[in-house]
Amino acid sequence: MKATYKTQGTCSTTIELDIEDNVVKEVFFWGGCSGNLQGIARLVRGMKVADVIEKLEGVRCGNRSTSCPDQLCKALHEMGY
Template sequence: MKYTYRTKGTCSTQIDLELEGNVVRNVHYTGGCDGNLKSVAKLVEGMKAEDVIEKLEGITCGWKGTSCGDQLARALRQALSEEKK
C-alpha cells in the first residue's frame, strides 16, 4: 500500500512510503534535512512498521514536540490503522 502523510511541526512537509503487509518500503521525505532523512529512510527500509514505531516514536527535535522520525512513527501508525479497516 502506498501512503502519503502530511507532517506537522517539522521542517519536512510530507512523508511518502509503502507498506508490504507490515514491512516498510520506499520512505521519502519532502523537505527537511536531506542527508539525515535519507539516512533515516535507508535505516528503516525492510523493517517491520511496529519496530520502527517503537524506536522513533516520541523523539523530539530541539524545542519542538516532535521530529521527522516521530512523524514517520505517526505516519506508520496511521497507515497500519487504515490497512486494518
Template sequence: MYTYKTSGVCSSEIKFDIKDNKVKEVLFVGGCPGNALGLSSLLKDMNINEAIEKLSGIKCGKKSTSCPDQLAKALTSVLSTIE
C-alpha cells in the first residue's frame, strides 16, 4: 500500500494499492466521502496508465487541482518504480 500526501485539496492523503499495473484499492483520508467512494469504486482494476490519463488535470472549482488530479500525481509518482 502506498501513501501520498496531497496538496491543495480537502483530502489530506491518499492510500492506494497497485498490482499487475492495475489500481486495486484507493482510500482518501478526508475530503468528500461520497465522491471518494465513487472514485475508488470506478478505479478498481483499472490500468494505472488509463487512470492517470482520465484523472490528470481535473480541477475542483477554482482550485488548480482536485482529489482525482492528486491521485493521478500519486499514481505517476509510483509508476516508474513498478515498471
C-alpha cells in the first residue's frame, strides 16, 4: 500500500511510504535534513511496521513536540497500523 503524508511541525514537508505485508518497503522524506532522513529511510526499510513504531514514536526534535521519525509513525498510524 502506497501513501503520502503531509507532515506537521517538522522541516520535512512530506513522507511517501510503500508498505507491503506489514513491512516497510520504501520511505522517502521531502525536505528536512537530507542525510539524516536518508539514513532513517534506509534503516527502516525491511522492518515490520510495529517495530518502526515501537522504536521511533515519540522522538522529539529539540524543543518541538514531534520529529521526522515521529511523523513517520503518525503516517503509519494514519495508514491503519
